Amino acid sequence: MSIKTENADLKPLFEPVSIGAFEAKNRIFMAPLTRSRSEAKTNEQTGLHALYYVQRAGAGLIVGEATQISKQGQGYAWTPGIFTESQVESWKVVTDAVHEAGGRIFCQLWHVGAISHPVFQPDGGQPVSASAWTPDGEAFVGDRHEDGPQVPFQESRALRTDEIPGLIEDYRHAAKCAADAGFDGVEVHCANNYLIDQFIRSATNDRDDDYGGSLDNRLRLMREVVDAVCDVLPADRVGVRLSPQGGPGGTEDAQPEETYPAAAKALAGRGLAYLHVIRPNSHTGEGKDESGDKILHRMREAFDGPFVANGNFQPEEAARWIADGHADAVTFGRLFLANPDLPERIAQDGPYNEPDEETFYGGGAEGYTDYPSLEQVDDALPA
Template sequence: MNDVLTKTDHAALFQPLPLGDIEVKNRIFMAPLTRSRSLADGHLQTPLHALYYAQRASAGLIISEATQISQQGQGYAWTPGIYTEAQVQSWQLVTDAVHNAGGRIFNQLWHVGGVSHSVFQPGQQAPVSASAWTPQGMAFVGDYHPDGPTVPHPEAREMTKADIQQLIKDYQHAALMALKAGFDGVEFHAANGYLIDQFLRDSVNKRTDEYGGSVANRIRLLTEVVDALLQVMPAGKIGVRLTPIDGVGGSYDSDPATLYTAAAKALAGKGLAYLHVVRPNSHVSSEKNLGTGEAIVQQMRAAFDGPFIINGEFSPEEAAEWIAAGKADAVSFGRPFVANPDLPARIAQNGPYNQGDRATFFGGDHRGYTDYPSLVHSTSHSQQHSAVR
């Protein structure tokens, strides 16, 4: 990042953007951020969550933390749900707070698939996936398991046709519940190696039916869920997230350019609010894949016919360059929004930026959650930096 910048360097970030059924005030979006602070009993949000999101309402659009569409969809300790009336009521605290602060917020609909553990599953059953699969790494189970907070993933079982039909109904139900909770729309989470991505990627999907084998078959569930959502809500309230390289659990595809360009093309022509794509970056990608994803990303942009949102360790300057060049319509920022609730204001004046405390990213209380100072409340810059990633 250059040491000396002017406000005009970021001008592209502060233009309004029509987004489906709404218009957002700027192109600095808050990416979905799992923080693992929901109530274990009922997977509920609280007034603390309402404060956290309201503090960040200056984002053009907030995309909520990933929210499981059913009990089967949970894969991490203390994450929220959007499938019960109590969960709807708890999320209403959040959406009301964001709207009262002048913001817009979509709910990210999540099913982790095999990246789970039996302690989260109904009846302690095995998690489900496209095919029988044991994810790499450890499941974050917190205090749900006596050997926690992390334990190995068990083998997931292959979903039956009946499982898939129930899954589609669960997505529809969760989307309707999100609208009932006051969200401006939903983001269908088809990324990061979770369930839909497990169907997309040939390292996991070994099915021999109409959901496996060819690219057309592997993207079938993606489009079936989107079409099911279109049956219960306007297209302009639906966004989709995809990630073309790497994912949790060690999943990958042997030909990501072909797969994800086809997925983006399959989502075109439906009038969706946006497509949200994560480029390879040090947070989610293996070192060998860093720098390899821009061509794929631009192929996906060319294949999709609506607003295109990009994510992946962007500096404000690079974000503005991408938008000014027409390579994206908005950029979502993740970790910078953790530590900087008023990130757009900080970008507008080139910082300073608070430094995030990684020890408080997941789990805990208000510390490292709602106590980061805004510019107007900051009394010390001793922990602030002049750069953001």
């Protein structure tokens, strides 16, 4: 169902846009949002997740929550996986419901690398990264550690060169699982200082093999993973997410203005569905550095396909970015979290529900599927 707005400044958000293999009904996309509500032992989804995503099926595209490609790839409590048959079956409930509601949904393929803890790792081993490294901060382990839900990160080990083919195969397998689960496509998570980004960033990569040293080498894993995923799915059903600045663990690349446009250029010419780029925001950084926008503009110029921007956008600014040609669509995170019918709310300039940070991670329906829609608000008003 198409939505119209009387606000001329917002109209760019409601124009359809070609995204790879399909046409999105609007340019208001839902960002991937970790909510930590999956089954603890199996990392499966439930009917509650189906309801959550169906409520938000008015998005031009839903990019599903970050979903680990393997047991090694997990770094947070109660996050979903996409590598076992039971996980595939659990996701089918979600994708079928979204499609029935007229929406489209991509699966974000995720390996956190060092942003993990031994409680999640096979046989309690060290998390892996581009190089040995101890992230700043704490791991969210839920009920899996005697010291509480958050414990300090531990040192990761460098992924051995002979392990990389197996890692790439894990991405290939997860992409096939996502297709079997009924997703419309996948987004390869190369952002937020997780594993692939740890290979890209100079601060976390001091390797001396073919995956370290030069910028071209640091981009190698990203290229090879995207190639592997495109062996399974048509390229026009594959997106990639990058973040030039910030992210968990406390590291930066020494020259993001060079590194990330180069990464965008390395992804050009493949016919990908889109490139999804995060500017500094409350999750990935301070969000005050205007150079972040300049890097995004350079990445937009370097990439030859649809460009999706993210990072604390309000509707008016998002519409300006689209009107000015800086982006083809914008993903909204917290606004979509708290406003399941966000496109309708934007069309009439609000009002907007305020997100409850206390219920962001873990729990059940509260703060997840109980945010009221405009229709529910209207029904609750006195006659």
